[in-house]
Amino acid sequence: MRKHLFNVGAILKGMSVTFSFMFKKRPTIEYPSIKKQHAPRFHGLHELRRYGDGKERCIGCELCSSACPANAITVVGAENAPDDRRSPGERFAARYEIDELRCIFCGMCEEACPTDAIVLTPRFEMADYRRGSFIYSKDRLLVPAEAGTGPAPDERPGGIPSDLGAVADQKSTTSVAAGYGATHRGEILKTQRKGLAALRDVPAATPQGDAR
Amino acid sequence: MIDAFVHFVTAPYWPFVLIKSLVLAFVVITTFAYAMLFERKVLGWMQLRPGPNRVGPWGLLQPAADAAKLILKEDLTPKTADPLIYRLAPFIALLTAFAAYAIIPFGESKDGLWAVGNVNAGILLLTAITSIGVYGISLGGWASGSKYPLLGSVRSTAQMISYELAMTMSFVGVLILAGTTSLDGIVHAQAKLWFFIPQIVGFVLYAITAVAETNRTPFDLVEAETELVAGFHTEYSGLRFGLFFIAEYVNMLTVSCIATLLFLGGWNAPFGWTFLPGVVWFLIKIGAFMFFYMWLRATLPRFRYDRLMAFGWKVLLPVATLNLIATAIYVAIAG
16 A cells, blocks of 8 residues: 555656646757758768859869769769860869769768869758659759859868858759659669669650659 | 526527537537647647647647548548448447537526536436447447457446446545535535535546546557557548547546536636636636646556556545545534
């Protein structure tokens, strides 16, 4: 009987705990409307920078591609034409594609880049409906010329300004119908991966991106 | 003039009874909707969450969103179910839950403005109606033709016979003190002293058994989701599930009303604070009792099934009997 009376005390104690919790500060961050401040060097979505004169920083050296531990970057370099120079060097990136689903956001590409062209921004909201849409090519990675240059990765004392990732707000230009075929990297993947090989000859009308 | 109007409205002409019933049904449904929202808010706050706040300001349109969702869901009937009883069970649960409000008086009035019907054996009828509610649950679980609902309905039957005896016994002390079975009379008898003071044992017994009556934590063995998926309503979907859900909350309101009428002085104002009308005091007391339920749910884990049986038969029933005998002796000597 004595033991049971102690149990009643335990119930009352528990109820006082739950009651006091009603008035505590709630730690919830109401995410879509309020976003948490990231660590200054948070690694998010990539972007390709330009010089002040509008020329692309990337010289197509493929160092990022070889530094990438996840093998997520595909670069195809090309010679600059004398009358249409895309970058200050001899070469530029004709194609630059990052598979954000393979990327582990380690930042090795950023460290490897000799011209500070590839930079990780704090943007992390990349959700999309098709796997193929996660292969970001230059249309989404390259900062528009009017967006300015922004500080180089090593010159950001307070971390990355949060507006720098604005380029990723662009909708995917990857054609859903074409799926992996829309990007160069997608084509390589199709030849490399067994599961994708079967998709090569599927008519373009079917959405192939998430058919795996 | 006003008296004449009140008399005209409250006389037992059926159109006025019908209108009063419709208004009451609307009020009860709305109260259910916001009681559910409030419960989710309270549970959230006690778990350091904000609770639903996406639909409308402060989440106030959440009940409407829930209702729309439930109505649009597919209404499934399992192949093995008994179709007639399976479809009937939610209505039994809902109708018995609502029927109780026909005789609950919400406020002081000599001509019955605040009650649909004034029955002189009110508490007996109320007990009878709330006991039928378990049929909805038992039949629904049994007619689903699947194992978890069956276990849920078996539990509900066994649970009912373990607690309902003690619950009814806890009423009898109040009836002896009040000397009447009319709900009006019981509230009038509490004008000076609310019965939860002389009947504190009965009140505690009722507070415990009422939790079992409404199948809520810590006595929610009937729908124990960690053991029985969802218990008796596992197979129900869409609006039929919604009906069970409404019935559960309306039953919560009903037991809160009974507790208020029998133990908390009904519409009598505490400490003579008559600046608020009796109906408001009644609603405040119901709200406090409902909050107590939500608070219990946020605090206590579920009882083990056999322990509920043992608790009902070996603790609640003897205590209720002793309380009844003590009250009877007191009334015989002092009264």
